[in-house]
Amino acid sequence: MLKLIPKIRPRRPTRSYAAVLAPRNESYAKVMQSDLLAFENFLGKDAVQKDDITNHTTDWTGQFKGHGSVVLYPKNTEDVSAILAYCSRNKIAVVPQGGNTGLVGGSIPVHDEVVLSMNKINKQFTFDDTMGILQCDAGFILEDLDNKLSKLGYMMPFDLGAKGSCQIGGNIATCAGGIRLIRYGSLHAHLLGLTVVLPDEQGSVLHLGSAIRKDNTSLHTPHLFLGSEGQLGVITSVTMTAVPRPKSVQSAMLGVESFKKCCEILKMAKSSLSEVLSSFEFLDEAIMECLKVNLDLHPVLNKSTPFSILVETSGSNEDHDMEKMSAFLEECYSKQLIVDGVLAGSSADATKMWKLRESAPLAVTRDGYVYKHDVSLPLESYYELTNVMKERCGDLAKRVVTYGHLGDGNTHLNITSAKKNEELENLMYPFLYEWVVAHGGSISAEHGIGQLKLPYSTLGKESEERLLTKKLKNIFDPNAILNPYKMI
Numbered sequence: 001m002l003k004l005i006p007k008i009r010p011r012r013p014t015r016s017y018a019a020v021l022a023p024r025n026e027s028y029a030k031v032m033q034s035d036l037l038a039f040e041n042f043l044g045k046d047a048v049q050k051d052d053i054t055n056h057t058t059d060w061t062g063q064f065k066g067h068g069s070v071v072l073y074p075k076n077t078e079d080v081s082a083i084l085a086y087c088s089r090n091k092i093a094v095v096p097q098g099g100n101t102g103l104v105g106g107s108i109p110v111h112d113e114v115v116l117s118m119n120k121i122n123k124q125f126t127f128d129d130t131m132g133i134l135q136c137d138a139g140f141i142l143e144d145l146d147n148k149l150s151k152l153g154y155m156m157p158f159d160l161g162a163k164g165s166c167q168i169g170g171n172i173a174t175c176a177g178g179i180r181l182i183r184y185g186s187l188h189a190h191l192l193g194l195t196v197v198l199p200d201e202q203g204s205v206l207h208l209g210s211a212i213r214k215d216n217t218s219l220h221t222p223h224l225f226l227g228s229e230g231q232l233g234v235i236t237s238v239t240m241t242a243v244p245r246p247k248s249v250q251s252a253m254l255g256v257e258s259f260k261k262c263c264e265i266l267k268m269a270k271s272s273l274s275e276v277l278s279s280f281e282f283l284d285e286a287i288m289e290c291l292k293v294n295l296d297l298h299p300v301l302n303k304s305t306p307f308s309i310l311v312e313t314s315g316s317n318e319d320h321d322m323e324k325m326s327a328f329l330e331e332c333y334s335k336q337l338i339v340d341g342v343l344a345g346s347s348a349d350a351t352k353m354w355k356l357r358e359s360a361p362l363a364v365t366r367d368g369y370v371y372k373h374d375v376s377l378p379l380e381s382y383y384e385l386t387n388v389m390k391e392r393c394g395d396l397a398k399r400v401v402t403y404g405h406l407g408d409g410n411t412h413l414n415i416t417s418a419k420k421n422e423e424l425e426n427l428m429y430p431f432l433y434e435w436v437v438a439h440g441g442s443i444s445a446e447h448g449i450g451q452l453k454l455p456y457s458t459l460g461k462e463s464e465e466r467l468l469t470k471k472l473k474n475i476f477d478p479n480a481i482l483n484p485y486k487m488i
């Protein structure tokens with residue numbers, strides 16, 4: 001690598017929330033042998049799995065374990081339609097599942113819902129390499145799509161640590177954010193059209209939106225499915241824009257002594273790196289320690305600092321971008337905003353930096369029981385939340401660590417303890433989420449509500465907005481069979 005440069009005592013919770021999940025809704029039918037035979041009949045035997053399904057009934061963190069007894073593998077939209085029509089007519093609850101990398105327990109059954117896996121709907125792929133418009137099946141893995149686009153000079157406009165497993169349909173259903181949102185915007189900016197199957201008695205197939213960039217002839221209905229968490233319908237095909245693959249990517253890691261300086265650096269990055277800035281990621285020293293202890297991953301900076309920033313530029317001219325990045329780093333140094341910094345001199349160097357950031361979720365799960373948080377906050381409160389929670393949790397927490405997408409105000413505060421701890425939970429909740437809302441934030445930045453945040457989902461949302469959401473759910477899912485006990 002090129003070396004470039006030499007608290008408040010908490011108050012008691014004010015409201016209580018039903019932290020327990022809803023009991024099984026007995027109006028749903030239980031899956032019987034006759035149903036399994038019917039599924040085998042219209043899908044084929046190989047599409048109905050009854051044994052060894054724990055991968056589909058347990059989430060990535062291992063904290064959510066459902067009780068479903070069957071996984072269905074439709075091969076195309078028609079199969080999905082047949083499943084939803086059958087289940088709707090027979091009042092069988094269904095949970096759509098993509099790559100099962102979601103972090104709020106949204107993709108696994110709570111009780112005995114049938115799992116509808118999208119793993120086999122991954123054949124259709126077309127790409128217009130002039131307009132940069134992609135049409136593909138919803139079961140494609142994000143990284144596979146990105147690799148296909150790479151050969152055509154393009155890339156997906158978003159990226160996340162789970163790219164090797166998550167699917168584009170799941171990404172749309174969660175409105176995934178990730179590490180490039182600062183540059184390319186959210187999926188709202190890229191989605192053009194969807195094929196969705198409704199959970200009604202006909203299994204209605206809808207083709208929403210179109211494959212053109214500008215189309216104001218109707219409401220933008222595909223966007224209703226962004227972040228819909230499998231509540232409205234099953235997405236089977238996606239039409240969206242991709243972006244030209246950058247020819248030059250520069251990564252640098254900066255050591256910073258105060259959070260205030262991190263924010264000043266962000267402001268400077270936006271003005272100095274402007275059109276080439278593609279990521280601005282944040283790690284505190286507690287997550288660095290957690291990475292070292294649990295994964296044997298070591299910092300790339302020589303000096304240990306309370307905060308590290310991973311900044312990336314993506315552009316089309318290596319000399320130009322390198323010059324910009326170097327000038328930016330020199331300015332950071334001359335203004336005494338950073339005390340250490342390295343610019344990746346090779347892709348191996350960059351990979352080492354990104355490995356630290358992208359391994360953070362794994363490092364915390366290895367630390368013990370992890371209480372994950374994914375919230376948005378105005379920058380003045382971004383790290384204050386960590387300090388407040390550190391003070392509040394005291395010795396009950398094993399570790400209080402923070403990483404996140406500082407460039408878009410999304411913090412991932414993770415609190416670990418040796419094992420699940422009710423006393424710690426009572427200290428944290430609902431205090432944490434109330435604090436976030438009181439400070440102008442959102443209790444779910446990018447992971448969604450799922451099961452994890454259901455007890456807090458009313459926080460910060462007007463009742464009119466929630467009522468409208470429920471009305472929409474009733475229109476799309478009249479028999480309420482899709483992904484019950486969650487989000488809505």
Ligand code: FAD
Pocket residue numbers: 060095096097098099100101102103106107118138159160161162165166167168169170171172173174175176177178179229230231233234235236361362446447483
């Ligand atoms: P699943 O987990 O299978 O499902 C998620 C939700 O979508 C469920 O409610 C499910 O019912 C629904 N769903 C899935 N497929 C469909 C479909 N075809 N039709 C209708 N509904 C569907 N998230 C971020 O936003 N940013 C990050 O940076 C990020 N990093 C991560 C890093 C790691 C290591 C891990 C494990 C997760 C990370 N996540 C991140 C969370 C997760 O990867 C995303 O939410 C992802 O978009 C989920 O996609 P999936 O295919 O795994 O969906």
Ligand code: MLT
Pocket residue numbers: 161178357358360361372373374404405412
């Ligand atoms: C991340 O940014 O690393 C992800 O959203 C996952 C997490 O919060 O752990």
Ligand code: ZN
Pocket residue numbers: 178404405412446
């Ligand atoms: Zn994230």
